[in-house]
Amino acid sequence: MIEFRNVNKTYSTGTEAVHNANFKIEKGEFAFLVGSSGSGKSTLIKMILKEEDPTSGNIIINGKDTTFIKSRRIPYLRRSMGVVFQDFRLLPDKTVYENVAFAMYIVRATPKHIRRQVPMVLSLVGLSGKAKMYPNELSGGEQQRVALARALVNNPSMLIADEPTGNLDPDTAWEIMNLLNSINLRGTTVVVATHAKDIVDKMKKRVIQIDKGIIVRDDKKGGYDSEL
Amino acid sequence: MNYNILSYLIGEGFKNVFRNKKSTFAALIIMFATMITVGIGLAGARNVTSMVKQLEEEVPVTVYINDGLSTSEQQEVEDYIKSIESVNKVEYTSKAEALKEAKEKLAENAELLSQYSENNHPFPASYTITLTDINKSQDVVNAINSVEDIKEKIKEIKTPDTVISGLNRIDRGIKFLFFGIGALLIVVSIVIIGNTIKLAVHARRREISIMKYVGATNNFIRAPFIVEGVVIGVLATAISILLLGVLYHLAYNKFNGMLITNIGFGMLQFGDIFQITMLVYIVLGVGIGVLGSVFSMKKYLKV
Numbered sequence: 001m002i003e004f005r006n007v008n009k010t011y012s013t014g015t016e017a018v019h020n021a022n023f024k025i026e027k028g029e030f031a032f033l034v035g036s037s038g039s040g041k042s043t044l045i046k047m048i049l050k051e052e053d054p055t056s057g058n059i060i061i062n063g064k065d066t067t068f069i070k071s072r073r074i075p076y077l078r079r080s081m082g083v084v085f086q087d088f089r090l091l092p093d094k095t096v097y098e099n100v101a102f103a104m105y106i107v108r109a110t111p112k113h114i115r116r117q118v119p120m121v122l123s124l125v126g127l128s129g130k131a132k133m134y135p136n137e138l139s140g141g142e143q144q145r146v147a148l149a150r151a152l153v154n155n156p157s158m159l160i161a162d163e164p165t166g167n168l169d170p171d172t173a174w175e176i177m178n179l180l181n182s183i184n185l186r187g188t189t190v191v192v193a194t195h196a197k198d199i200v201d202k203m204k205k206r207v208i209q210i211d212k213g214i215i216v217r218d219d220k221k222g223g224y225d226s227e228l
Numbered sequence: 229m230n231y232n233i234l235s236y237l238i239g240e241g242f243k244n245v246f247r248n249k250k251s252t253f254a255a256l257i258i259m260f261a262t263m264i265t266v267g268i269g270l271a272g273a274r275n276v277t278s279m280v281k282q283l284e285e286e287v288p289v290t291v292y293i294n295d296g297l298s299t300s301e302q303q304e305v306e307d308y309i310k311s312i313e314s315v316n317k318v319e320y321t322s323k324a325e326a327l328k329e330a331k332e333k334l335a336e337n338a339e340l341l342s343q344y345s346e347n348n349h350p351f352p353a354s355y356t357i358t359l360t361d362i363n364k365s366q367d368v369v370n371a372i373n374s375v376e377d378i379k380e381k382i383k384e385i386k387t388p389d390t391v392i393s394g395l396n397r398i399d400r401g402i403k404f405l406f407f408g409i410g411a412l413l414i415v416v417s418i419v420i421i422g423n424t425i426k427l428a429v430h431a432r433r434r435e436i437s438i439m440k441y442v443g444a445t446n447n448f449i450r451a452p453f454i455v456e457g458v459v460i461g462v463l464a465t466a467i468s469i470l471l472l473g474v475l476y477h478l479a480y481n482k483f484n485g486m487l488i489t490n491i492g493f494g495m496l497q498f499g500d501i502f503q504i505t506m507l508v509y510i511v512l513g514v515g516i517g518v519l520g521s522v523f524s525m526k527k528y529l530k531v
Binding site for chain 2: 049072075076077078079083089091102103105106107108150154
């Protein structure tokens with residue numbers, strides 16, 4: 001599903017963000033990507049999203065090497081992955097419903113399909129009653145649920161979450177993590193970059209740890225830190 | 229692409245036009261200035277071109293002969309001219325008649341010529357030659373100049389070419405001036421339209437970045453902004469063609485009569501230049517709009 005082969009990334013400023021990364025996340029897996037700020041975590045996510053290109057090495061998504069993909073094809077690659085961010089990134093002048101429908105609009109879904117699909121994902125994330133509200137009328141947790149609904153509405157095969165609980169209180173963070181887990185149980189591959197230590201420790205999922213650009217650990221059922 | 233998507237893209241484009249009223253206004257003004265400049269140049273050039281055409285049809289070759297030629301010498305020249313191929317008709321204007329014509333041309337200022345007598349004045353006798361084919365005028369001139377005996381009896385040959393090349397110089401001057409300024413203004417317009425679009429894009433960069441993450445193609449993201457540029461272009465076209473029409477009518481009323489009495493040819497009607505102007509305007513308006521938006525969006529489509 002997502003495979004990194006000898007991936008290096010050095011930014012034009014000379015910073016070496018990732019050094020010789022090798023890992024493979026299988027279809028249907030749930031993986032945490034952990035590491036302190038500046039560890040190279042975000043660069044890994046950006047390379048998966050094809051926002052940044054690796055300096056060397058290969059990244060294989062869904063069996064396809066994306067290293068030399070034409071920029072024209074990137075939108076179609078991105079349609080196979082849903083993304084959520086720490087800051088939710090919702091459109092403030094659109095309702096919850098419109099924010100989610102927007103993602104279907106731009107992949108040119110039919111109006112009929114949109115009318116059926118949007119209420120379905122909204123109920124999946126538990127926001128059925130709030131479709132007509134605006135983002136500023138929602139709590140942080142609810143806003144992140146909208147972002148999740150938007151990420152999922154086009155049925156991507158994987159979900160990439162970059163610090164999804166970074167702006168949320170612990171209880172809400174757990175709700176979101178449980179939601180991510182149930183999404184994973186429906187068959188979607190889930191990759192979560194985080195430094196929420198307690199959550200990672202308790203969930204006992206695969207943990208890929210990166211430190212100073214180097215992947216220092218890859219545990220099948222790990223905690224945030226383990227005695228190396 | 230279904231109907232909904234199309235109306236969405238166009239609707240967004242129109243929204244942008246009114247969202248940034250100030251910069252839209254600035255873009256409109258500069259495009260308008262560009263179009264009026266190009267329009268005036270176009271109208272001027274069209275008129276000169278039409279005059280050149282009329283002149284070619286009406287102005288014959290005129291051969292001025294030296295003073296003091298004997299009757300037989302004159303006859304010799306006339307016979308020779310008549311023998312040249314593509315000469316249709318030859319009409320003689322005597323020296324006396326030349327003075328009379330000059331006086332007629334000056335009308336109320338004719339007393340300026342009162343010091344001249346019928347036999348002592350600077351206007352030479354001439355042959356006015358009508359050709360069977362206007363393009364052969366140079367051949368006739370060459371034929372006259374090729375015979376030394378005839379050439380020495382001739383003072384000057386005036387062909388449509390000399391008149392027309394004068395007009396052509398004016399034509400080139402107009403084109404150079406107005407289209408030069410026009411080209412400069414086109415570049416400025418593209419930059420300013422680009423800036424307007426950039427503001428619209430900047431205001432919506434968040435939306436654009438979300439669109440990119442959800443997998444929108446560049447064309448999909450670009451479309452509303454191109455619509456915005458085109459809408460501004462079409463608006464500018466409409467205003468410009470209206471104002472050019474008004475300006476042209478004013479100029480027509482002022483100069484047409486003057487031109488007819490002085491050179492014998494009037495101006496074209498606005499209707500005669502409307503089509504070409506409209507075509508140029510639409511191409512300019514849409515072209516500047518599209519180019520401006522495409523250039524200004526480059527940076528934002530990178531992610």
